[in-house]
Amino acid sequence: MTVTNIFRFKEPSMRILENEHLFLTHLMNEWHAIVLNFEKGVYTLEEGRMEIKRLRKLLVEFIEPWKNHCEKEEAYFFPLLGLYIGKEQGPIVTIEAEHDDIDGYIGHFLHHTLSNIENLTLEEMMDLVKDAGEAYEVLMVHFVKEESVLFPMTEKVMKAVDQEKLTQQLHTKII
Known part of the structure; x- marks a missing residue:
């Protein structure tokens, strides 16, 4: 039996964050x-109302693990990474701003x-759903930036020593 490693990173701290991204x-x-179904126009008015309620429920359920991950x-x-690469400009500033965009x-x-x-x-409804679509797009690009x-x-x-410290700090559940 062959076991495939789904993780791309060797450091446990990065594997924790990568695993959270997968979830x-x-x-x-x-x-x-x-x-996507709203964008394709597959819903009738009644189906749309049911699905927008389901979308709302799924987004509400998404918020807690997302916020815990961000925190x-x-x-x-x-x-901690900022101590090595700086915090005032560069990738960390951009990534943190994306957290705010997604929340918005x-x-x-x-x-x-x-x-x-x-x-x-x-x-x-189709117009409102665009916000969820934008959140998804920003999230996907956001995860790619962090991981690449x-x-x-x-x-x-x-x-x-800092990797070990970070692993201990990150070793908490997001759900």
């Missing part, structure tokens, strides 16, 4: 399927679907 991507794919990165990963898209969708879903037209820039950089520049 969050799984959750995202569930709600993104609804977004870990912002409290431990970015500050999801928050906007949730705000506008808080009530009166039964009064929305199909066109209004920050994670390899961390493995290359961070001292073993």
Whole structure:
């Protein structure tokens, strides 16, 4: 029997974050399927109302693990990596700003679907769903940036003692 390693990184701290990305991507794919169906125009008005409610539920369920992941990165990963590469400009600043952008898209969708879903037209629902689609797009690019820039950089520049410290700090659940 052959065992395939799904992790691309050797450092345990980066594997923790990579594993969280895999889990969050799984959750995202569930709600993104609804977004794609809205974009394709496959829903009737009644189906759209049911699906926008389901999309809202899935996004609400996504928020806690997403926020927990972000808090870990912002409290431990970015500050420690920042000691090596700087924090005032560069990739960490960009990545942190994306956290805010993602929260904004999801928050906007949730705000506008808080009530009166039964009064929305199909066109209004399709317009609102664009926020969830944008959140998905930013999230996917965000994960690619972290995994192609920050994670390899961390493995290359961070001292073993700091890697161990980071692993201990990150070794908490996001759900």
